[in-house]
Amino acid sequence: MKQSIGTLVILGASGDLSSRLLLPAIGQLLTLHPDRRFRLLGAGMEEWDDERWTSVVRKAFEGVEAKGDAIDELLKDTSYIQADVTEKDDLQRIFDACEGAPALYFALPPAVAAKACTALEAMDRSEGLTLALEKPFGLDADSAQALNTQLLKLVPEERIHRVDHFLGRSTVFNMIGLRFANSIFEPVWSGEHIDRVDIVYDETLGLEDRARYYDGAGALIDMIQSHLLQVLAVFAMEPPATLEAVDFRDAKAAVLRATRVRGDDPATSSRRARYTAGSVEGKTMPSYADEQGVDPSRKTETLAEVVVEVDTWRWAGVPFTLRSGKALGRRRREVVITFKPARHIPSGLHGSVEPTRLRIMLAPDEMALELNINGPGDPYEIDRAALTAEFGPGELLAYAEVLEGILDGDPTLSVRADTAVQCWRIVEPVIASWKADDVPLEEYAAGSEGPADWPVTP
Numbered sequence: 353m354k355q356s357i358g359t360l361v362i363l364g365a366s367g368d369l370s371s372r373l374l375l376p377a378i379g380q381l382l383t384l385h386p387d388r389r390f391r392l393l394g395a396g397m398e399e400w401d402d403e404r405w406t407s408v409v410r411k412a413f414e415g416v417e418a419k420g421d422a423i424d425e426l427l428k429d430t431s432y433i434q435a436d437v438t439e440k441d442d443l444q445r446i447f448d449a450c451e452g453a454p455a456l457y458f459a460l461p462p463a464v465a466a467k468a469c470t471a472l473e474a475m476d477r478s479e480g481l482t483l484a485l486e487k488p489f490g491l492d493a494d495s496a497q498a499l500n501t502q503l504l505k506l507v508p509e510e511r512i513h514r515v516d517h518f519l520g521r522s523t524v525f526n527m528i529g530l531r532f533a534n535s536i537f538e539p540v541w542s543g544e545h546i547d548r549v550d551i552v553y554d555e556t557l558g559l560e561d562r563a564r565y566y567d568g569a570g571a572l573i574d575m576i577q578s579h580l581l582q583v584l585a586v587f588a589m590e591p592p593a594t595l596e597a598v599d600f601r602d603a604k605a606a607v608l609r610a611t612r613v614r615g616d617d618p619a620t621s622s623r624r625a626r627y628t629a630g631s632v633e634g635k636t637m638p639s640y641a642d643e644q645g646v647d648p649s650r651k652t653e654t655l656a657e658v659v660v661e662v663d664t665w666r667w668a669g670v671p672f673t674l675r676s677g678k679a680l681g682r683r684r685r686e687v688v689i690t691f692k693p694a695r696h697i698p699s700g701l702h703g704s705v706e707p708t709r710l711r712i713m714l715a716p717d718e719m720a721l722e723l724n725i726n727g728p729g730d731p732y733e734i735d736r737a738a739l740t741a742e743f744g745p746g747e748l749l750a751y752a753e754v755l756e757g758i759l760d761g762d763p764t765l766s767v768r769a770d771t772a773v774q775c776w777r778i779v780e781p782v783i784a785s786w787k788a789d790d791v792p793l794e795e796y797a798a799g800s801e802g803p804a805d806w807p808v809t810p
């Protein structure tokens with residue numbers, strides 16, 4: 353541990369991200385790594401006082417059974433500052449309450465985060481200030497580039513963390529171990545042997561009262577532009593020499609620079625849909641368009657699918673389908689690698705032969721290698737079998753992993769400035785094509801697998 357941060361400040365502390373993901377992660381981190389100490393400040397628009405804030409923190413900690421001296425100390429000393437974080441004077445009050453070097457975690461809608469940075473520009477900033485910004489980083493490639501430039505006026509690059517919590521998920525690193533620590537996978541990890549790759553993140557969750565943010569984002573920006581492209585980058589990278597920040601982030605950046613919508617044709621390489629009323633896991637769900645705070649005329653998609661290609665020697669011609677949606681009937685979070693058919697199957701063998709598939713599941717962390725084997729009974733009959741393994745959960749929650757990087761000033765799991773811009777560059781043609789209505793907004797009933805006529809992902 354080489355923690356340099358004395359105070360962690362959550363800006364937007366009364367929001368969903370803070371209570372549902374950040375506070376539990378802090379609780380877990382301090383329980384498992386009790387030698388860490390820092391002050392926690394919450395700042396938000398809500399008229400909360402210290403007591404109310406502490407009860408929110410305590411409840412989040414209870415949810416992860418957080419305990420120990422570090423937890424008790426944090427709870428004794430944490431406080432809440434009611435603030436409009438786009439106002440200089442309010443930010444000054446926050447700095448005044450910090451002990452040691454502060455890290456500002458922007459748990460804010462992206463437009464508000466950008467305004468807060470503008471306010472920071474005009475003030476004296478605390479020594480050792482670190483900034484952690486959530487996805488989506490900026491609103492498009494130009495604004496992400498402008499935000500990069502603006503942030504550099506505030507602090508040096510090594511103290512800017514562009515957070516993507518999928519990089520803190522243990523399975524994303526499991527993919528690296530599986531591929532590079534075994535001699536059987538890396539030799540077949542290319543378009544020579546792989547037919548297609550599907551990165552799927554289907555959620556049963558609906559809007560969860562997040563219309564204010566989500567209705568302006570939709571599934572493409574909320575999930576594909578950030579999380580799924582990061583998973584793609586880790587999956588498709590060239591073998592890095594080390595997993596140190598410089599090698600790891602270079603390798604990811606090279607993949608994303610070579611990635612573009614398949615055939616440069618978003619009209620044929622993307623789909624979008626929105627859920628109508630239905631029932632998910634026994635819970636009735638209203639139509640997305642009728643959810644509180646939604647403006648149906650924005651035509652926000654709740655399910656998106658984009659096919660991209662990675663224009664490199666290794667991956668030329670392999671379609672990578674990225675799909676994510678909400679209110680679907682089945683939670684499905686996996687990377688599915690479909691291998692090319694066997695070159696020749698001796699005549700005499702019968703039964704249906706499907707391609708070999710490797711599934712890498714993202715929570716629960718598991719894998720399955722689906723093979724054709726001669727099953728029991730008739731020795732000439734081909735059957736299907738799956739070799740399965742559990743990776744086991746990582747020690748830390750994804751957000752705790754990411755927070756540790758921020759506290760220690762380790763950028764390995766944070767998204768590099770150029771990469772954040774590349775991710776927008778990849779999806780921008782899709783956004784433009786959807787805006788022009790070149791791709792119809794289809795519908796699916798909440799609780800279904802998506803529009804009935806969409807091809808099923810393997």
Ligand SMILES: NC(=O)C1=CN([C@@H]2O[C@H](COP(=O)(O)OP(=O)(O)OC[C@H]3O[C@@H](n4cnc5c(N)ncnc54)[C@H](OP(=O)(O)O)[C@@H]3O)[C@@H](O)[C@H]2O)C=CC1
Nearest residue numbers: 364366367368369396397398436437459460464486487488
């Ligand atoms: N929620 C999630 O599951 C995840 C969210 N994220 C990202 O986190 C960010 C925040 O999302 P989320 O928490 O869901 O959004 P919410 O709308 O729930 O929270 C945003 C918070 O910011 C506060 N806020 C808005 N403007 C200001 C301001 N000027 N000064 C101080 N506080 C302000 C809001 O207060 P008020 O309500 O009073 O206006 C609210 O408490 C987004 O970028 C999102 O992409 C990333 C991963 C997961």
Ligand SMILES: O=C1O[C@H](COP(=O)(O)O)[C@@H](O)[C@H](O)[C@H]1O
Nearest residue numbers: 487517555557566574575579750
């Ligand atoms: O960033 C986000 O991620 C979550 C999905 O991640 P998980 O780790 O909570 O499964 C998604 O529900 C949310 O819409 C999005 O903003």
